[in-house]
Amino acid sequence: MEHKDLNLLNEALGHHNNLYGRFLLLEDSVDTSAAFVLHQILKRSFSSHPSSAVIFLALSNPFSHYDRILRKIGCNLAAQRDNNRFFFIDMLMLQCPDEGKPNHDRFAAVFEKIVRVINTLPQDNKKFVTVMIDDISFLEVAANGSLNDVLDFLHYCYTLTSEYGCAFVALDHKDIYLNEEKPAIILEMEHLADILVKAEPLATGLAKDVHGQLMVLHKQTQHQHGISPVKIHNFHFKIKENSIDCFYPGTKI
Amino acid sequence: MAATRTRVSSFSRNVSTVTSQNSGLKHGPNGTIFLSSGIPDLDKILGGGFSLGSLVMIMEDAEAPHHMLLLRNFMSQGLVHKQPLLYASASSRDPKGFLGTLPAPASSKEEKTRDHTHEKDLRIAWQYKKYFGDPQLNISSNNGAQQDYCNDFDLRKPLDRHYFSGMNVDCLSIQDSSNLSSLQDRCSEFLSQFSSRNEGNISSAGRVAIQSFCSPQCKYADMEWHMLSFIRSLKGMARSSNAVVVVTFPPSLLSPSCSKRFQHMADTLLSVRAIPDEDKEMAKLLTGYQDMVGLLNIHKVARLNTQVPVILEATTFSIKLQKRRYLVLECLNQAPVDGSTGSSYNTSSGCSGSTKAGTLDF
Numbered sequence: 001m002e003h004k005d006l007n008l009l010n011e012a013l014g015h016h017n018n019l020y021g022r023f024l025l026l027e028d029s030v031d032t033s034a035a036f037v038l039h040q041i042l043k044r045s046f047s048s049h050p051s052s053a054v055i056f057l058a059l060s061n062p063f064s065h066y067d068r069i070l071r072k073i074g075c076n077l078a079a080q081r082d083n084n085r086f087f088f089i090d091m092l093m094l095q096c097p098d099e100g101k102p103n104h105d106r107f108a109a110v111f112e113k114i115v116r117v118i119n120t121l122p123q124d125n126k127k128f129v130t131v132m133i134d135d136i137s138f139l140e141v142a143a144n145g146s147l148n149d150v151l152d153f154l155h156y157c158y159t160l161t162s163e164y165g166c167a168f169v170a171l172d173h174k175d176i177y178l179n180e181e182k183p184a185i186i187l188e189m190e191h192l193a194d195i196l197v198k199a200e201p202l203a204t205g206l207a208k209d210v211h212g213q214l215m216v217l218h219k220q221t222q223h224q225h226g227i228s229p230v231k232i233h234n235f236h237f238k239i240k241e242n243s244i245d246c247f248y249p250g251t252k253i
Numbered sequence: 254m255a256a257t258r259t260r261v262s263s264f265s266r267n268v269s270t271v272t273s274q275n276s277g278l279k280h281g282p283n284g285t286i287f288l289s290s291g292i293p294d295l296d297k298i299l300g301g302g303f304s305l306g307s308l309v310m311i312m313e314d315a316e317a318p319h320h321m322l323l324l325r326n327f328m329s330q331g332l333v334h335k336q337p338l339l340y341a342s343a344s345s346r347d348p349k350g351f352l353g354t355l356p357a358p359a360s361s362k363e364e365k366t367r368d369h370t371h372e373k374d375l376r377i378a379w380q381y382k383k384y385f386g387d388p389q390l391n392i393s394s395n396n397g398a399q400q401d402y403c404n405d406f407d408l409r410k411p412l413d414r415h416y417f418s419g420m421n422v423d424c425l426s427i428q429d430s431s432n433l434s435s436l437q438d439r440c441s442e443f444l445s446q447f448s449s450r451n452e453g454n455i456s457s458a459g460r461v462a463i464q465s466f467c468s469p470q471c472k473y474a475d476m477e478w479h480m481l482s483f484i485r486s487l488k489g490m491a492r493s494s495n496a497v498v499v500v501t502f503p504p505s506l507l508s509p510s511c512s513k514r515f516q517h518m519a520d521t522l523l524s525v526r527a528i529p530d531e532d533k534e535m536a537k538l539l540t541g542y543q544d545m546v547g548l549l550n551i552h553k554v555a556r557l558n559t560q561v562p563v564i565l566e567a568t569t570f571s572i573k574l575q576k577r578r579y580l581v582l583e584c585l586n587q588a589p590v591d592g593s594t595g596s597s598y599n600t601s602s603g604c605s606g607s608t609k610a611g612t613l614d615f
Contacts, residue, residue: 030516030552036560062492068283068558092489095482137514141485145478173517179509208564239561 008246009040012216012233013195019045019167020128023158025193027174027186032212034171034199036239038134039066041169043075045130046085052128053121054080055087055114059138063088072241087117094142107143107153114157118164129166131157136172136185147184154185158192174198194219202236209252210236276401277334278305278458283558288336288458288497289403291326294582296403298565299554303497303521305458307555308488310519311501312512313465317527319547319572320501322580324462326406327499329355329416331460333404337421339443341436343465348424355412358404359579407578427463431472433483436463440487440498447495459496461487466502477511484518520555525572540588545571549582 013019019041028034045052058066066088067077080086089110118129133139136154143149160166170189177183190196196217202210218231236252238245245252279287279301287302296302303309313320331338332355342348423443427436440461447459467473467480474480484500491498504512504524516522526548528535536542549570554563570582 030513030522033562039560065558069560072559092492093486095486137517138485141478141481141514144482173513176510176513176517178513206562206564206568211562211564241559241561 007244008233008235008248009037009214009216009237009244010044012214012235013041013044013197014218019130019169019195021161021165021167022194023161023168023192024170024195024197025189026169026171026197026199028171028199029173029175029201031201031206032199034197034214035134036237036244037197037199037214038132038169038171039069039073040244041130042066042070042132043073045128045167046075046080049128051085051122051125052130053085053087053125054130054132055089055117057089057091057110057114057131057133059091059094059133059142060135062092063090073243084121089113091138091142107149111153111156114160118160118166127165129160129164131160131166131168133157133170136170136189137176140185150185151188154189194221209238211238213237213249214246277330277336279402285557286458286495288334288460289330290323291328291330291403291406292323292580292582293403293405294570294580295323295549298551298570298582299521300563302403303499304555304557305495305497306492306557307497307520308484308491308518309497309499309521309523309555310515311499312516312522312524313501313503314525314527314547315503315505317525317547319525319527319549321464322408322546322572323523323525323549324464324499324501325355325408326580327460328352328462329358329406329412330404332412332416332422333358335419335421336457337423337443337446337459338417339423339425339439339459339461341425341427341439341461341463343427343463343468343471346426346428348426352417352422352424353411355417356406356408357410357412359407359410405579408574408580409578428470429472432476433473433479437483437486441490444490444494444496448493457495459494461491461496461498463498463500466500467507468503469506474506477508481511481514481518484515488518488520516552519553520557522551522553524550524552526550538588539571540586541571541573541583544573546574547572 013024024041026034026037042054042056045054056066063077070077077086077088081088091110094106094110114131118126121129136150139150139153140147154170157168157170161168172186172189174186177186196215196219198215198217199212200215201212206212213234213236216231216233218228220230221228235246235248237247238252277288279289281287281301281304285304285306287296287304289296289302290299311320311323328338328340340348340351342351345351423439425436425439427433430436443459443461447457466484487498487500502515504515507515528542528545528547539545549572551565551568551570554565556562567584569585571585573581573583575581
């Protein structure tokens with residue numbers, strides 16, 4: 001089991017329990033989707049600890065989509081949901097109306113739901129909770145472009161990493177913000193993130209054998225043993241139905 | 254062709270049984286179901302067609318109405334299959350009248366002649382076929398089923414009235430509406446007919462075609478967040494229904510970030526481009542430049558229920574009209590340039606010569 005999971009991506013993300021108490025930001029573009037990293041982390045967090053739990057805020061795809069994908073990777077989401085280890089919060093149709101209830105009430109309700117879920121977990125499970133958002137850009141659309149509400153919500157989610165020691169994983173599309181003067185959301189998220197994962201297409205275009213490249217960046221962190229330096233991992237990947245192949249550029253057999 | 258037909262495995266046999274139950278639908282991988290785009294070549298390229306529950310977005314070229322070619326064929330194909338259609342137009346006030354311009358399916362006799370000429374064209378290249386182990390051929394080769402699944406449309410012949418005089422066609426103009434709520438209501442009402450998703454037993458599929466969404470004639474064109482949230486909710490509704498939504502939009506009129514957001518929302522993303530009429534440089538570079546109508550780019554292919562991206566052999570195709578009637582897509586072929594092959598051999602030999610010299614020096 002251990003050997004099978006050992007690929008460059010898992011190595012780059014660090015040890016199994018490494019993500020707890022941290023914020024991982026995923027960035028991708030139209031050409032190269034990074035959703036597969038979410039699937040990998042999802043599987044990883046279930047196998048990391050027997051009592052770990054995942055709270056998944058789905059904005060771009062329904063449960064059936066993730067269920068099918070994860071089943072092929074070797075993780076049964078429906079069973080995990082029945083075991084109260086996987087909490088799927090369907091936000092596909094979440095829409096904040098213009099009038100009436102203000103945006104922040106909607107988001108506050110979602111956040112309260114997350115906290116409630118964490119609080120219902122048994123004591124020793126609380127330490128191993130992962131909160132995932134599958135698309136931040138859809139949050140902005142759901143809020144009708146009200147950036148402050150989205151930022152507030154994301155900051156609240158971020159506080160979970162220190163308050164409960166949760167892992168917080170979020171995906172956003174970098175190319176949306178390229179032409180904006182002050183892309184507050186992506187800048188602030190990049191600032192907060194402990195680990196940054198960027199998926200990019202190859203400079204030479206898409207190929208059958210190489211689907212893109214990943215950059216995993218661990219920011220400088222301070223802990224009891226001193227300061228760990230900035231670590232950068234670069235590698236290429238190929239996505240398969242049941243796994244992903246990661247390899248250093250030019251080492252693909 | 255015969256060789257590929259013998260190689261077809263149980264997979265395609267399965268397909269044909271399904272299509273016989275319900276023509277116009279076809280099972281794809283990962284529990285998805287395809288319906289035809291109305292252009293046989295596009296179906297082949299996409300690996301079967303548009304998958305049910307997906308949002309297809311077509312980026313328009315501001316200078317040419319090539320997106321209409323795709324949209325017309327998509328709508329016609331649906332009407333031929335008696336699939337309910339919702340058509341919303343932002344550019345005309347008379348969307349019902351637009352139905353009169355839809356192309357009719359080619360009669361079988363004409364189709365035969367077309368196939369014949371097609372094979373003639375391929376004669377030179379047929380030997381190479383065996384070297385491309387592409388799975389797309391398998392889908393095209395189950396001939397019997399395919400004719401039902403996807404028709405060739407004759408762009409010069411209007412569709413028979415009886416196809417769209419029935420009750421299953423809904424048209425509306427969104428030019429005069431000041432906000433998107435009426436369109437949203439119509440879409441959700443339409444899509445709710447197909448919302449029951451019992452696996453394997455689908456009675457019918459719906460098609461939604463929205464033309465020139467966010468064109469400046471619409472009064473909501475300056476409310477980008479409204480348009481974004483409309484498309485997002487449309488995507489959410491489509492995902493839980495047995496329908497395909499095709500939206501064309503002009504990206505040049507939107508802010509770059511808004512256009513990127515649309516592109517991220519799309520499951521399948523296409524773009525069309527006109528080609529200048531007398532571009533001598535291009536004409537020299539590409540074979541068959543005279544016959545090209547425009548270019549089609551495939552940016553993204555829907556990947557429902559899977560994480561594996563679809564990597565195509567080519568992403569740019571030329572749109573051609575065969576006999577001025579049938580829409581065909583072809584890979585771009587570089588024209589042989591006079592004398593260039595000889596010179597390239599020369600340079601390569603020169604290169605090897607220099608390396609030899611290098612080893613001697615060493």
